Amino acid sequence: MLKLRDVNTFYGNIQALKNVNMEISEGEIITLIGANGAGKTTTLMSISGIIPPRSGEILFMDRPITGMRPDGIVSLGICQVPEGRHIFPYLTVLENLDMGAFLRTDKAEIKKDRQYMFDLFPILAERRHQPGGTLSGGEQQMLAISRALMSRPRLLLMDEPSLGLAPLIVKQIFEIIKKINTENNTTIFLVEQNANLALQVAHRGYVMENGRTTLTDSATNLLTDEKVKKAYLGM
Amino acid sequence: MIKLEELKKSFLVSVWFMFLTFPIMVIRVNPIEKVVEWRWKNILIVGAGSFFFSFLWRYLLLRRETGRKKMEAGEIEKIPLSRRILTEPKMYIPALVCIAVFASVFPFVFSIYQINIMVTAIIYVVLGLGLNIVVGLAGLLDLGYVAFYAVGAYSYGLLNYHFNLGFWAVLPIGALLGVVFGILLGFPVLRLRGDYLAIVTLGFGEIIRLILENWNEFSFGPSGIANIPRPSFFGHQFSLHAATVYIYFLMIALTLLTIFVVNRLQNSRIGRAWIALREDEVACQAMGIDKTKTKLTAFALGATWAGMIGVIFAAKTTFINPASFTFLESAMILSIVVMGGMGSIIGVIIGALVLILLPEYLRAFSDYRMLLFGAILVIMMVFRPQGLISNVRRTYKFEGR
Ligand SMILES: Nc1ncnc2c1ncn2[C@@H]1O[C@H](COP(=O)(O)OP(=O)(O)O)[C@@H](O)[C@H]1O
Ligand SMILES: [Mg+2]
Numbered sequence: 001m002l003k004l005r006d007v008n009t010f011y012g013n014i015q016a017l018k019n020v021n022m023e024i025s026e027g028e029i030i031t032l033i034g035a036n037g038a039g040k041t042t043t044l045m046s047i048s049g050i051i052p053p054r055s056g057e058i059l060f061m062d063r064p065i066t067g068m069r070p071d072g073i074v075s076l077g078i079c080q081v082p083e084g085r086h087i088f089p090y091l092t093v094l095e096n097l098d099m100g101a102f103l104r105t106d107k108a109e110i111k112k113d114r115q116y117m118f119d120l121f122p123i124l125a126e127r128r129h130q131p132g133g134t135l136s137g138g139e140q141q142m143l144a145i146s147r148a149l150m151s152r153p154r155l156l157l158m159d160e161p162s163l164g165l166a167p168l169i170v171k172q173i174f175e176i177i178k179k180i181n182t183e184n185n186t187t188i189f190l191v192e193q194n195a196n197l198a199l200q201v202a203h204r205g206y207v208m209e210n211g212r213t214t215l216t217d218s219a220t221n222l223l224t225d226e227k228v229k230k231a232y233l234g235m
Numbered sequence: 236m237i238k239l240e241e242l243k244k245s246f247l248v249s250v251w252f253m254f255l256t257f258p259i260m261v262i263r264v265n266p267i268e269k270v271v272e273w274r275w276k277n278i279l280i281v282g283a284g285s286f287f288f289s290f291l292w293r294y295l296l297l298r299r300e301t302g303r304k305k306m307e308a309g310e311i312e313k314i315p316l317s318r319r320i321l322t323e324p325k326m327y328i329p330a331l332v333c334i335a336v337f338a339s340v341f342p343f344v345f346s347i348y349q350i351n352i353m354v355t356a357i358i359y360v361v362l363g364l365g366l367n368i369v370v371g372l373a374g375l376l377d378l379g380y381v382a383f384y385a386v387g388a389y390s391y392g393l394l395n396y397h398f399n400l401g402f403w404a405v406l407p408i409g410a411l412l413g414v415v416f417g418i419l420l421g422f423p424v425l426r427l428r429g430d431y432l433a434i435v436t437l438g439f440g441e442i443i444r445l446i447l448e449n450w451n452e453f454s455f456g457p458s459g460i461a462n463i464p465r466p467s468f469f470g471h472q473f474s475l476h477a478a479t480v481y482i483y484f485l486m487i488a489l490t491l492l493t494i495f496v497v498n499r500l501q502n503s504r505i506g507r508a509w510i511a512l513r514e515d516e517v518a519c520q521a522m523g524i525d526k527t528k529t530k531l532t533a534f535a536l537g538a539t540w541a542g543m544i545g546v547i548f549a550a551k552t553t554f555i556n557p558a559s560f561t562f563l564e565s566a567m568i569l570s571i572v573v574m575g576g577m578g579s580i581i582g583v584i585i586g587a588l589v590l591i592l593l594p595e596y597l598r599a600f601s602d603y604r605m606l607l608f609g610a611i612l613v614i615m616m617v618f619r620p621q622g623l624i625s626n627v628r629r630t631y632k633f634e635g636r
Contacts, residue, residue, distance in 0.1 A: 048520070048521065050517075050520050050521075069525065069527075070520045070521075070523065070525075070526075071520075071523040071524060071525040073523075074521075074522065074523025075523055079521065079522075079523070080521045081521075082517050082518065082521050086515050086517045086518035086521065087515070087518065088510075088511060088514040088515055088518060089514060089515070090514055091510070091511075091514060098507075099507065099511050099518075099522050099524075100522055102504075102507070102508070102511075102522050102523055102524055103522075103523045147518075147522070148521070148522075151522065151523065
C-alpha cells in the first residue's frame with residue numbers, strides 16, 4: 001500500500017532521514033520505534049508532504065505522491081494524528097471533528113461518522129460542546145484520533161499517541177487502535193517510543209536509529225530480539 | 236479588612252506620586268527675582284488626586300475579580316447585556332431599527348462638519364472589517380494594512396490624473412489592485428508566523444509609503460495629488476454639501492455590503508479554514524487544509540476592501556499625499572480590530588466609531604485630548620481585554636442528540 005524508496009529528508013542542511021526504505025501492506029498495523037530524535041516524526045511528515053523529502057520516492061497504492069501538497073495527500077486517504085495532538089483549542093469537540101471532515105462533502109455520511117466516533121469514545125459525546133483546549137490529555141488524544149478518522153483515511157499515521165498519558169488511558173487507546181484496524185480495515189502506521197506496547201498491537205515493526213531503519217521484522221520476533229530488548233524494552 | 240489593605244496601598248501610591256512630581260509641581264525657580272517659590276498647595280492636590288484615582292482603580296479591579304469568581308462558581312448565570320442585545324430578536328430588532336433611522340436622517344439633521352467626521356468614522360469601520368478578515372479570522376498579524384489603502388487611493392488619483400478615469404470606473408480597479416498587492420505581499424510571507432509576519436508586513440507598508448514619497452515622477456512625491464474629483468451620479472456633479480451626503484450614503488451602502496460578505500465568509504468553508512489556520516497550523520495541514528490558498532485568500536480579501544476604501548478616501552478628500560498612509564494609520568486600524576473584539580463584526584464597528592469619534596469629540600479638552608484618549612485605551616485593555624464585544628463564536632447546530 002505504501003512504499004518508501006531511498007527517502008532522504010533534510011531540515012536546512014541537517015539530514016534527518018537517510019535512505020529510508022519501508023513497505024506497508026493494506027490492513028496492517030506497522031510500528032516504527034526508535035529513540036528520541038531518531039527521525040520518526042520526520043518520516044511521517046515526509047509521507048504527509050508537510051516536510052517533503054529532498055530525494056527518493058514515496059508510493060501510495062503504486063502511485064507516486066512525492067512532491068504532492070499535503071492537502072492532496074490527505075484527499076488520497078492518508079491522514080495524520082500529529083505528535084502532541086494539535087487539536088484546535090478554541091473549537092468545540094464537534095467543531096474539531098468537523099474540521100477532520102474538511103475535504104468531504106457527503107453530509108449524511110459525515111453525520112454517521114460523527115456518531116461512530118462517539119460510540120468509539122463515549123466521553124467525547126459528553127464533551128461535545130466543550131472547547132477542545134479544556135479536555136484532559138487523554139481526551140484530547142481521543143479527539144485527535146477521531147478527528148483524523150473523520151477524513152475516512154485508508155492509511156492512518158499516528159505519532160506517539162501514548163505521549164504523556166497515564167498507563168490506563170494508553171491501554172484504552174491502544175485497544176481502540178486495534179479496533180479501528182480490524183473493524184474498518186484501516187491500515188495503521190504507528191510511531192511509538194513505548195516499544196513494548198506498540199509491538200504488542202502491531203503486526204510488523206521497523207526500528208529507526210539516527211535517520212536510518214536498522215531492523216525490521218514481525219512484531220513477535222522484535223519483542224524477543226536481544227538487541228531490541230536491550231535498547232528499547234529496558235530488559 | 237480588604238478595604239484597609241487597599242487604602243494602605245493607595246496611600247503609598249499617592250506618597251510615591253507626591254515624591255515623583257515634587258520637583259515639577261512644587262519647586263518653581265523664578266529667575267528674574269532669583270527666588271525659589273514653594274507651592275505646597277500643589278502637592279496636596281497631587282496627593283489627594285492620585286489617592287482617589289488609585290483607590291477607584293483598585294476598587295474596580297476588585298469588583299471585576301469578585302464578579303468573575305462568582306461567575307466561575309456558577310452563582311450568577313448573568314448573560315452580559317451586549318450578548319443579549321445580539322442574540323435576542325426582541326432586543327436587536329428595535330436596536331437595528333433605531334440605528335437604521337438614525338443613519339438615514341443623520342446627514343439631513345447635522346452639519347456638514349459632523350457628516351464629514353461620520354464619513355471618516357465609517358471609512359474606518361469598513362477598513363476595520365477588512366483587516367478583521369486577516370487578523371481576526373485568519374489570525375495573521377498584518378501591520379502594513381495601510382499599504383493597500385494607499386494603493387487604492389493612488390490608483391484613483393493617478394488614473395484620474397493621467398487618463399481622466401472617473402470614480403466609478405476606478406472603484407473596481409482599486410479593489411482589483413488591492414487583490415494584486417495582497418497576493419504580492421502574501422507570497423513572501425506565506426512561511427512566516429507571528430512576530431516575523433508582523434515585521435515583514437510592517438516593512439511592506441513602509442516600502443509602499445517610501446515609494447510614494449520618493450518616486451516623484453510617478454506619484455508626485457510628498458506634495459501628493461490635488462483636485463481629485465468627487466464621485467459623480469450618472470455624470471451629474473454635486474455641490475460640496477450634496478457630494479458629502481452622497482459619499483455618506485455610499486459608505487453606508489458599502490458598510491452593509493461588507494457586513495453581508497464578511498458574515499457569509501465567516502460561515503463558509505474558507506471561513507472555517509481561516510479559523511483552523513488561526514488555531515493550529517500543524518493540525519490545519521494534517522486535516523488537508525491548503526495553507527497557501529487559505530493565507531493568500533485572507534490577504535487578498537482583506538486588501539480588496541482597503542483598495543476600495545482607498546478610492547473612496549481619495550474622492551472624499553480630493554487630495555492625497557503619502558502622509559495619510561503612515562504606520563500610525565495601520566496601528567489605528569489594528570487597534571480598532573483588537574479593541575472591538577477580534578473576529579466580531581459588531582465589535583469592530585463599535586470599536587471604529589469609538590476610536591475615531593472619541594478623539595473628535597474630545598477636542599473640547601484640547602491639550603489633554605490625546606492623554607485622555609490614551610487613558611481610555613489603557614483602561615479598556617485592563618477591564619475588557621477581550622475587546623468591547625467578545626466574539627460570539629458560532630456553534631454548529633446538529634440535528635439529533
Ligand atoms: N524543525 C526542525 N529543524 C531542524 N531539525 C529538526 C527539526 N525537527 C527535527 N529536527 C531534527 O531531526 C531529527 C529527527 O527528529 P524527529 O523526526 O522529530 O525525531 P523523533 O520523532 O524520532 O523524536 C532530530 O535530530 C531533530 O533534531
Ligand atoms: Mg517525534
